[in-house]
Amino acid sequence: MKLDNRHISSVIISGGGTGGHIFPAIAIANEIKTRNPEAKILFIGAIGKMEMTRVPDAGFDIVGLPIMGFQRKLTLSNFKLPFMLLISLLRARTLIKKFKPEIVIGVGGYASGPTLKMATWLRVPSVVQEQNSFPGKTNILLSKKVDLICTAYEGLENFFPKEKIKLTGNPVRKNLSNDMLSKKEALKIFELAENKKTILILGGSLGAKTLNDAMLEMIQKGVDNEVQYIWQCGKYYFEQLKSKVSEKENPSIKLLAFISRMDAAYASADVIVSRAGALSVSELCLVGKPVILVPSPNVSEDHQTKNAMSLVNADAALMVRDLDCANGLINNVNSLLADADLSGRLSRNILVWQDLMRPLISLTNQRIYYYNE
Numbered sequence: 001m002k003l004d005n006r007h008i009s010s011v012i013i014s015g016g017g018t019g020g021h022i023f024p025a026i027a028i029a030n031e032i033k034t035r036n037p038e039a040k041i042l043f044i045g046a047i048g049k050m051e052m053t054r055v056p057d058a059g060f061d062i063v064g065l066p067i068m069g070f071q072r073k074l075t076l077s078n079f080k081l082p083f084m085l086l087i088s089l090l091r092a093r094t095l096i097k098k099f100k101p102e103i104v105i106g107v108g109g110y111a112s113g114p115t116l117k118m119a120t121w122l123r124v125p126s127v128v129q130e131q132n133s134f135p136g137k138t139n140i141l142l143s144k145k146v147d148l149i150c151t152a153y154e155g156l157e158n159f160f161p162k163e164k165i166k167l168t169g170n171p172v173r174k175n176l177s178n179d180m181l182s183k184k185e186a187l188k189i190f191e192l193a194e195n196k197k198t199i200l201i202l203g204g205s206l207g208a209k210t211l212n213d214a215m216l217e218m219i220q221k222g223v224d225n226e227v228q229y230i231w232q233c234g235k236y237y238f239e240q241l242k243s244k245v246s247e248k249e250n251p252s253i254k255l256l257a258f259i260s261r262m263d264a265a266y267a268s269a270d271v272i273v274s275r276a277g278a279l280s281v282s283e284l285c286l287v288g289k290p291v292i293l294v295p296s297p298n299v300s301e302d303h304q305t306k307n308a309m310s311l312v313n314a315d316a317a318l319m320v321r322d323l324d325c326a327n328g329l330i331n332n333v334n335s336l337l338a339d340a341d342l343s344g345r346l347s348r349n350i351l352v353w354q355d356l357m358r359p360l361i362s363l364t365n366q367r368i369y370y371y372n373e
Helices: 019-035 051-057 076-099 112-121 137-142 183-189 209-221 235-242 262-268 278-287 300-312 322-338 340-357
Strands: 002-004 010-014 040-046 061-065 103-106 126-130 148-151 165-167 197-202 227-232 253-256 271-274 291-293 370-372
Touching: 010 019, 010 076, 010 112, 019 040, 019 051, 019 126, 019 278, 040 051, 040 076, 051 061, 061 076, 076 112, 103 112, 103 137, 112 126, 112 137, 126 137, 183 262, 197 262, 209 235, 209 322, 227 262, 235 253, 262 278, 271 278, 271 322, 278 300, 278 340, 291 300, 291 322, 322 340
Parallel strands: 010 040, 010 103, 040 061, 103 126, 126 148, 148 165, 197 227, 197 271, 227 253, 271 291
Antiparallel strands: 002 370
């Protein structure tokens, strides 16, 4: 199979579950549309998962499969899994035959498995886009049959066939790689003051209990009047936190379940606190703001700590361990606010690290690969 850089006219993109899978998929779709506005794009996701709302919000069609993950504890859903998998495989086969894509791209997540399995079975050119330094089991299994594996990290030959790997970086949202909003414009969107320092707290698409607990503890101790917060807490925690964090009593705190205008959120921030997922780190390197990373301990092979340490070792970010978050987070935030030299150095180094190390980053002008016989 040889590489052909012509425009793609029809593509299926499959996967999701979390923002780390969904937003790279949307970035790929947007780039395809930029290159060929007439291109037909269909997303295939998992029924009930986040992609079923986020993808239509981005302007693309999506069809859901009844696929689910295996539960570690004994549950009724585990007995349903073989049947749901079979139904999903048949449904994916029907969709591919009807849509007739030139290429199928899998970005990870439950739906990606049956979709790419059927694509390879039907001999449709297929690509896996792997965001992380430690691949998920679905992508590892699929790698044996797909035509190309686009990675964000070097050194994945232990997981994937070396001859199929192409280092491309992670696709990111286009409004982060084009002209950013001014801070003044961004703060207006969130109805926040221009004369205060702004801290952006990002718990990931599903939210992060540790970060939420640290914020609650800080509020109980008293919020600095010179500081304001954009706090993305996650849909799961939003209603619970809304009852504890009154906007009337805490006008300097903007509590949000999800942030649709991430360009505005990044532009507003003087300091960013974030988990260290691959997509988050990719975006943070583009933004070039002082960052405190709090790696999630609930991920395979502790890959978020590895992501974070890549930046820490380059003096491009600070890191707080999850178990130290209650005290360590606020102390580090205060240090960055008080030390302009440290903040400036981290901002400069994270931009330099993006250019020199390049294990993660790819702007949306990265090539979209198309294979034909």
